[in-house]
Amino acid sequence: MDDSDAGAGQAGQAAPSRRKDARRNQKALLDAAAAVFVASGVDAPVRDIAAEAGVGLGTIYRHFPTRADLIIGVYRHQVDACADAGPALLATSPSPHSALGQWIDLFVDFLVTKHGLAAVLQADRTGFEALHAYFLDRLVPVCTELLEAATAAGEIRSDIDAYQLMRGVGNLCVGADSDPRYDARRMVELLIAGLRRPQH
Incomplete structure:
Protein backbone atom coordinates (compact mmCIF):
# COMPACT_ATOMS: atom_id res chain seq x y z
CA MET A 1 0.00 0.00 0.00
CA ASP A 2 1.51 3.37 -0.98
CA ASP A 3 1.26 6.64 0.96
CA SER A 4 -1.72 7.83 -1.08
CA ASP A 5 -3.69 4.70 -0.10
CA ALA A 6 -2.83 5.28 3.58
CA GLY A 7 -3.88 8.90 3.30
CA ALA A 8 -7.20 7.90 1.73
CA GLY A 9 -7.82 5.40 4.53
CA GLN A 10 -7.16 8.00 7.21
CA ALA A 11 -9.44 10.49 5.47
CA GLY A 12 -12.17 7.85 5.28
CA GLN A 13 -11.87 7.21 9.02
CA ALA A 14 -11.86 10.93 9.80
CA ALA A 15 -15.09 11.64 7.89
CA PRO A 16 -17.44 9.54 10.13
CA SER A 17 -15.70 10.98 13.20
CA ARG A 18 -16.28 14.55 11.91
CA ARG A 19 -19.93 13.72 11.17
CA LYS A 20 -20.34 12.35 14.69
CA ASP A 21 -18.78 15.51 16.15
CA ALA A 22 -21.06 17.68 14.00
CA ARG A 23 -24.13 15.77 15.20
CA ARG A 24 -23.01 16.10 18.82
CA ASN A 25 -22.37 19.85 18.35
CA GLN A 26 -25.77 20.32 16.72
CA LYS A 27 -27.49 18.46 19.59
CA ALA A 28 -25.70 20.68 22.14
CA LEU A 29 -26.81 23.74 20.17
CA LEU A 30 -30.42 22.58 20.08
CA ASP A 31 -30.40 21.74 23.80
CA ALA A 32 -29.04 25.23 24.52
CA ALA A 33 -31.59 26.91 22.23
CA ALA A 34 -34.44 24.96 23.84
CA ALA A 35 -33.31 26.05 27.32
CA VAL A 36 -33.07 29.71 26.25
CA PHE A 37 -36.45 29.59 24.47
CA VAL A 38 -38.11 28.16 27.59
CA ALA A 39 -36.55 30.86 29.77
CA SER A 40 -36.90 33.85 27.44
CA GLY A 41 -39.16 32.91 24.51
CA VAL A 42 -38.29 32.42 20.84
CA ASP A 43 -37.30 36.08 20.43
CA ALA A 44 -34.31 35.63 22.73
CA PRO A 45 -31.06 37.03 21.24
CA VAL A 46 -29.03 34.47 19.31
CA ARG A 47 -25.96 35.57 21.32
CA ASP A 48 -27.70 34.19 24.47
CA ILE A 49 -28.04 30.82 22.76
CA ALA A 50 -24.40 30.94 21.65
CA ALA A 51 -23.34 31.73 25.23
CA GLU A 52 -25.48 28.87 26.61
CA ALA A 53 -23.98 26.46 24.06
CA GLY A 54 -20.43 27.78 24.49
CA VAL A 55 -19.99 28.46 20.76
CA GLY A 56 -19.59 31.48 18.49
CA LEU A 57 -22.47 33.14 16.62
CA GLY A 58 -21.00 31.90 13.33
CA THR A 59 -21.44 28.29 14.43
CA ILE A 60 -25.16 28.82 15.04
CA TYR A 61 -25.68 30.59 11.72
CA ARG A 62 -23.77 27.84 9.90
CA HIS A 63 -26.20 25.23 11.24
CA PHE A 64 -29.33 27.42 11.26
CA PRO A 65 -29.20 30.36 8.82
CA THR A 66 -32.48 31.90 10.08
Missing part, protein backbone atom coordinates in the same frame (compact mmCIF):
# COMPACT_ATOMS: atom_id res chain seq x y z
CA ARG A 67 -34.35 32.07 13.39
CA ALA A 68 -37.18 30.01 11.87
CA ASP A 69 -34.64 27.29 10.95
CA LEU A 70 -33.45 27.25 14.56
CA ILE A 71 -37.00 27.11 15.99
CA ILE A 72 -37.93 24.26 13.63
CA GLY A 73 -34.70 22.48 14.62
CA VAL A 74 -35.54 22.82 18.33
CA TYR A 75 -39.11 21.63 17.74
CA ARG A 76 -38.01 18.51 15.83
CA HIS A 77 -35.26 17.85 18.39
CA GLN A 78 -37.78 17.97 21.25
CA VAL A 79 -40.22 15.73 19.35
CA ASP A 80 -37.42 13.20 18.80
CA ALA A 81 -36.40 13.31 22.48
CA CYS A 82 -40.02 12.74 23.54
CA ALA A 83 -40.37 9.85 21.07
CA ASP A 84 -37.12 8.21 22.21
CA ALA A 85 -38.15 8.47 25.87
CA GLY A 86 -41.19 6.17 25.46
CA PRO A 87 -39.39 2.83 24.95
CA ALA A 88 -36.74 3.81 27.51
CA LEU A 89 -39.41 4.49 30.16
CA LEU A 90 -41.19 1.22 29.38
CA ALA A 91 -37.91 -0.63 29.92
CA THR A 92 -37.06 1.04 33.25
CA SER A 93 -40.35 1.97 34.97
CA PRO A 94 -41.94 -0.24 37.65
CA SER A 95 -45.10 -0.63 35.53
CA PRO A 96 -46.45 0.36 32.09
CA HIS A 97 -48.94 2.77 33.72
CA SER A 98 -46.05 4.46 35.53
CA ALA A 99 -44.14 4.68 32.22
CA LEU A 100 -47.21 6.19 30.56
CA GLY A 101 -47.57 8.79 33.34
CA GLN A 102 -43.90 9.79 33.11
CA TRP A 103 -44.09 10.01 29.32
CA ILE A 104 -47.22 12.17 29.43
CA ASP A 105 -45.33 14.42 31.89
CA LEU A 106 -42.57 14.86 29.27
CA PHE A 107 -45.23 15.47 26.62
CA VAL A 108 -46.72 18.23 28.79
CA ASP A 109 -43.24 19.79 29.16
CA PHE A 110 -42.96 19.78 25.39
CA LEU A 111 -46.42 21.31 24.87
CA VAL A 112 -46.03 24.16 27.35
CA THR A 113 -42.49 25.15 26.28
CA LYS A 114 -43.11 25.76 22.55
CA HIS A 115 -43.20 29.52 23.24
CA GLY A 116 -44.25 31.43 20.16
CA LEU A 117 -43.63 28.62 17.68
CA ALA A 118 -46.96 28.92 15.87
CA ALA A 119 -46.69 32.72 15.62
CA VAL A 120 -43.19 32.53 14.15
CA LEU A 121 -44.20 29.96 11.55
CA GLN A 122 -47.65 31.33 10.71
CA ALA A 123 -46.47 32.80 7.41
CA ASP A 124 -45.31 29.35 6.27
CA ARG A 125 -48.48 27.30 6.53
CA THR A 126 -47.06 24.38 4.53
CA GLY A 127 -43.97 24.23 6.73
CA PHE A 128 -46.09 24.33 9.87
CA GLU A 129 -48.35 21.54 8.58
CA ALA A 130 -45.28 19.44 7.76
CA LEU A 131 -44.02 19.93 11.33
CA HIS A 132 -47.40 18.95 12.76
CA ALA A 133 -47.38 15.80 10.60
CA TYR A 134 -43.86 15.00 11.90
CA PHE A 135 -45.11 15.49 15.48
CA LEU A 136 -47.99 13.02 14.92
CA ASP A 137 -45.88 10.48 12.97
CA ARG A 138 -43.27 10.34 15.74
CA LEU A 139 -45.40 10.58 18.88
CA VAL A 140 -48.71 8.79 18.21
CA PRO A 141 -47.00 5.38 17.74
CA VAL A 142 -45.03 5.87 20.99
CA CYS A 143 -48.18 6.77 22.93
CA THR A 144 -49.95 3.77 21.33
CA GLU A 145 -47.13 1.46 22.47
CA LEU A 146 -47.37 2.77 26.05
CA LEU A 147 -51.17 2.42 26.10
CA GLU A 148 -51.03 -1.11 24.69
CA ALA A 149 -48.46 -2.16 27.31
CA ALA A 150 -50.58 -0.76 30.14
CA THR A 151 -53.72 -2.40 28.69
CA ALA A 152 -51.94 -5.76 28.33
CA ALA A 153 -50.84 -5.49 31.99
CA GLY A 154 -54.49 -4.98 32.98
CA GLU A 155 -53.72 -1.55 34.43
CA ILE A 156 -55.90 0.65 32.24
CA ARG A 157 -59.14 0.35 30.29
CA SER A 158 -58.78 -0.85 26.72
CA ASP A 159 -60.90 1.73 24.86
CA ILE A 160 -58.34 4.56 24.79
CA ASP A 161 -57.02 5.94 21.50
CA ALA A 162 -53.53 7.50 21.54
CA TYR A 163 -54.42 10.43 19.29
CA GLN A 164 -57.50 11.29 21.37
CA LEU A 165 -55.51 11.09 24.60
CA MET A 166 -52.76 13.35 23.22
CA ARG A 167 -55.36 15.78 21.91
CA GLY A 168 -57.05 15.83 25.32
CA VAL A 169 -53.75 16.48 27.09
CA GLY A 170 -53.01 19.24 24.58
CA ASN A 171 -56.38 20.87 25.25
CA LEU A 172 -55.72 20.79 29.00
CA CYS A 173 -52.41 22.61 28.41
CA VAL A 174 -53.92 25.50 26.42
CA GLY A 175 -53.30 28.79 28.23
CA ALA A 176 -51.24 27.15 30.97
CA ASP A 177 -48.46 29.72 30.58
CA SER A 178 -50.75 32.75 30.82
CA ASP A 179 -52.91 31.94 33.86
CA PRO A 180 -51.02 31.45 37.14
CA ARG A 181 -54.17 30.09 38.80
CA TYR A 182 -54.45 27.19 36.35
CA ASP A 183 -52.34 24.07 36.96
CA ALA A 184 -52.36 22.14 33.68
CA ARG A 185 -50.05 19.45 35.04
CA ARG A 186 -52.45 18.69 37.89
CA MET A 187 -55.37 18.38 35.43
CA VAL A 188 -53.35 16.04 33.21
CA GLU A 189 -52.38 13.99 36.27
CA LEU A 190 -56.07 13.51 37.08
CA LEU A 191 -56.76 12.50 33.47
CA ILE A 192 -54.03 9.82 33.51
CA ALA A 193 -55.21 8.56 36.93
CA GLY A 194 -58.69 8.25 35.41
CA LEU A 195 -57.44 5.76 32.79
CA ARG A 196 -57.08 3.13 35.52
CA ARG A 197 -59.35 0.13 35.29
CA PRO A 198 -61.96 0.08 38.07
CA GLN A 199 -60.98 -2.34 40.82
CA HIS A 200 -63.88 -4.63 41.74
Whole structure:
Protein backbone atom coordinates (compact mmCIF):
# COMPACT_ATOMS: atom_id res chain seq x y z
CA MET A 1 0.00 0.00 0.00
CA ASP A 2 1.51 3.37 -0.98
CA ASP A 3 1.26 6.64 0.96
CA SER A 4 -1.72 7.83 -1.08
CA ASP A 5 -3.69 4.70 -0.10
CA ALA A 6 -2.83 5.28 3.58
CA GLY A 7 -3.88 8.90 3.30
CA ALA A 8 -7.20 7.90 1.73
CA GLY A 9 -7.82 5.40 4.53
CA GLN A 10 -7.16 8.00 7.21
CA ALA A 11 -9.44 10.49 5.47
CA GLY A 12 -12.17 7.85 5.28
CA GLN A 13 -11.87 7.21 9.02
CA ALA A 14 -11.86 10.93 9.80
CA ALA A 15 -15.09 11.64 7.89
CA PRO A 16 -17.44 9.54 10.13
CA SER A 17 -15.70 10.98 13.20
CA ARG A 18 -16.28 14.55 11.91
CA ARG A 19 -19.93 13.72 11.17
CA LYS A 20 -20.34 12.35 14.69
CA ASP A 21 -18.78 15.51 16.15
CA ALA A 22 -21.06 17.68 14.00
CA ARG A 23 -24.13 15.77 15.20
CA ARG A 24 -23.01 16.10 18.82
CA ASN A 25 -22.37 19.85 18.35
CA GLN A 26 -25.77 20.32 16.72
CA LYS A 27 -27.49 18.46 19.59
CA ALA A 28 -25.70 20.68 22.14
CA LEU A 29 -26.81 23.74 20.17
CA LEU A 30 -30.42 22.58 20.08
CA ASP A 31 -30.40 21.74 23.80
CA ALA A 32 -29.04 25.23 24.52
CA ALA A 33 -31.59 26.91 22.23
CA ALA A 34 -34.44 24.96 23.84
CA ALA A 35 -33.31 26.05 27.32
CA VAL A 36 -33.07 29.71 26.25
CA PHE A 37 -36.45 29.59 24.47
CA VAL A 38 -38.11 28.16 27.59
CA ALA A 39 -36.55 30.86 29.77
CA SER A 40 -36.90 33.85 27.44
CA GLY A 41 -39.16 32.91 24.51
CA VAL A 42 -38.29 32.42 20.84
CA ASP A 43 -37.30 36.08 20.43
CA ALA A 44 -34.31 35.63 22.73
CA PRO A 45 -31.06 37.03 21.24
CA VAL A 46 -29.03 34.47 19.31
CA ARG A 47 -25.96 35.57 21.32
CA ASP A 48 -27.70 34.19 24.47
CA ILE A 49 -28.04 30.82 22.76
CA ALA A 50 -24.40 30.94 21.65
CA ALA A 51 -23.34 31.73 25.23
CA GLU A 52 -25.48 28.87 26.61
CA ALA A 53 -23.98 26.46 24.06
CA GLY A 54 -20.43 27.78 24.49
CA VAL A 55 -19.99 28.46 20.76
CA GLY A 56 -19.59 31.48 18.49
CA LEU A 57 -22.47 33.14 16.62
CA GLY A 58 -21.00 31.90 13.33
CA THR A 59 -21.44 28.29 14.43
CA ILE A 60 -25.16 28.82 15.04
CA TYR A 61 -25.68 30.59 11.72
CA ARG A 62 -23.77 27.84 9.90
CA HIS A 63 -26.20 25.23 11.24
CA PHE A 64 -29.33 27.42 11.26
CA PRO A 65 -29.20 30.36 8.82
CA THR A 66 -32.48 31.90 10.08
CA ARG A 67 -34.35 32.07 13.39
CA ALA A 68 -37.18 30.01 11.87
CA ASP A 69 -34.64 27.29 10.95
CA LEU A 70 -33.45 27.25 14.56
CA ILE A 71 -37.00 27.11 15.99
CA ILE A 72 -37.93 24.26 13.63
CA GLY A 73 -34.70 22.48 14.62
CA VAL A 74 -35.54 22.82 18.33
CA TYR A 75 -39.11 21.63 17.74
CA ARG A 76 -38.01 18.51 15.83
CA HIS A 77 -35.26 17.85 18.39
CA GLN A 78 -37.78 17.97 21.25
CA VAL A 79 -40.22 15.73 19.35
CA ASP A 80 -37.42 13.20 18.80
CA ALA A 81 -36.40 13.31 22.48
CA CYS A 82 -40.02 12.74 23.54
CA ALA A 83 -40.37 9.85 21.07
CA ASP A 84 -37.12 8.21 22.21
CA ALA A 85 -38.15 8.47 25.87
CA GLY A 86 -41.19 6.17 25.46
CA PRO A 87 -39.39 2.83 24.95
CA ALA A 88 -36.74 3.81 27.51
CA LEU A 89 -39.41 4.49 30.16
CA LEU A 90 -41.19 1.22 29.38
CA ALA A 91 -37.91 -0.63 29.92
CA THR A 92 -37.06 1.04 33.25
CA SER A 93 -40.35 1.97 34.97
CA PRO A 94 -41.94 -0.24 37.65
CA SER A 95 -45.10 -0.63 35.53
CA PRO A 96 -46.45 0.36 32.09
CA HIS A 97 -48.94 2.77 33.72
CA SER A 98 -46.05 4.46 35.53
CA ALA A 99 -44.14 4.68 32.22
CA LEU A 100 -47.21 6.19 30.56
CA GLY A 101 -47.57 8.79 33.34
CA GLN A 102 -43.90 9.79 33.11
CA TRP A 103 -44.09 10.01 29.32
CA ILE A 104 -47.22 12.17 29.43
CA ASP A 105 -45.33 14.42 31.89
CA LEU A 106 -42.57 14.86 29.27
CA PHE A 107 -45.23 15.47 26.62
CA VAL A 108 -46.72 18.23 28.79
CA ASP A 109 -43.24 19.79 29.16
CA PHE A 110 -42.96 19.78 25.39
CA LEU A 111 -46.42 21.31 24.87
CA VAL A 112 -46.03 24.16 27.35
CA THR A 113 -42.49 25.15 26.28
CA LYS A 114 -43.11 25.76 22.55
CA HIS A 115 -43.20 29.52 23.24
CA GLY A 116 -44.25 31.43 20.16
CA LEU A 117 -43.63 28.62 17.68
CA ALA A 118 -46.96 28.92 15.87
CA ALA A 119 -46.69 32.72 15.62
CA VAL A 120 -43.19 32.53 14.15
CA LEU A 121 -44.20 29.96 11.55
CA GLN A 122 -47.65 31.33 10.71
CA ALA A 123 -46.47 32.80 7.41
CA ASP A 124 -45.31 29.35 6.27
CA ARG A 125 -48.48 27.30 6.53
CA THR A 126 -47.06 24.38 4.53
CA GLY A 127 -43.97 24.23 6.73
CA PHE A 128 -46.09 24.33 9.87
CA GLU A 129 -48.35 21.54 8.58
CA ALA A 130 -45.28 19.44 7.76
CA LEU A 131 -44.02 19.93 11.33
CA HIS A 132 -47.40 18.95 12.76
CA ALA A 133 -47.38 15.80 10.60
CA TYR A 134 -43.86 15.00 11.90
CA PHE A 135 -45.11 15.49 15.48
CA LEU A 136 -47.99 13.02 14.92
CA ASP A 137 -45.88 10.48 12.97
CA ARG A 138 -43.27 10.34 15.74
CA LEU A 139 -45.40 10.58 18.88
CA VAL A 140 -48.71 8.79 18.21
CA PRO A 141 -47.00 5.38 17.74
CA VAL A 142 -45.03 5.87 20.99
CA CYS A 143 -48.18 6.77 22.93
CA THR A 144 -49.95 3.77 21.33
CA GLU A 145 -47.13 1.46 22.47
CA LEU A 146 -47.37 2.77 26.05
CA LEU A 147 -51.17 2.42 26.10
CA GLU A 148 -51.03 -1.11 24.69
CA ALA A 149 -48.46 -2.16 27.31
CA ALA A 150 -50.58 -0.76 30.14
CA THR A 151 -53.72 -2.40 28.69
CA ALA A 152 -51.94 -5.76 28.33
CA ALA A 153 -50.84 -5.49 31.99
CA GLY A 154 -54.49 -4.98 32.98
CA GLU A 155 -53.72 -1.55 34.43
CA ILE A 156 -55.90 0.65 32.24
CA ARG A 157 -59.14 0.35 30.29
CA SER A 158 -58.78 -0.85 26.72
CA ASP A 159 -60.90 1.73 24.86
CA ILE A 160 -58.34 4.56 24.79
CA ASP A 161 -57.02 5.94 21.50
CA ALA A 162 -53.53 7.50 21.54
CA TYR A 163 -54.42 10.43 19.29
CA GLN A 164 -57.50 11.29 21.37
CA LEU A 165 -55.51 11.09 24.60
CA MET A 166 -52.76 13.35 23.22
CA ARG A 167 -55.36 15.78 21.91
CA GLY A 168 -57.05 15.83 25.32
CA VAL A 169 -53.75 16.48 27.09
CA GLY A 170 -53.01 19.24 24.58
CA ASN A 171 -56.38 20.87 25.25
CA LEU A 172 -55.72 20.79 29.00
CA CYS A 173 -52.41 22.61 28.41
CA VAL A 174 -53.92 25.50 26.42
CA GLY A 175 -53.30 28.79 28.23
CA ALA A 176 -51.24 27.15 30.97
CA ASP A 177 -48.46 29.72 30.58
CA SER A 178 -50.75 32.75 30.82
CA ASP A 179 -52.91 31.94 33.86
CA PRO A 180 -51.02 31.45 37.14
CA ARG A 181 -54.17 30.09 38.80
CA TYR A 182 -54.45 27.19 36.35
CA ASP A 183 -52.34 24.07 36.96
CA ALA A 184 -52.36 22.14 33.68
CA ARG A 185 -50.05 19.45 35.04
CA ARG A 186 -52.45 18.69 37.89
CA MET A 187 -55.37 18.38 35.43
CA VAL A 188 -53.35 16.04 33.21
CA GLU A 189 -52.38 13.99 36.27
CA LEU A 190 -56.07 13.51 37.08
CA LEU A 191 -56.76 12.50 33.47
CA ILE A 192 -54.03 9.82 33.51
CA ALA A 193 -55.21 8.56 36.93
CA GLY A 194 -58.69 8.25 35.41
CA LEU A 195 -57.44 5.76 32.79
CA ARG A 196 -57.08 3.13 35.52
CA ARG A 197 -59.35 0.13 35.29
CA PRO A 198 -61.96 0.08 38.07
CA GLN A 199 -60.98 -2.34 40.82
CA HIS A 200 -63.88 -4.63 41.74
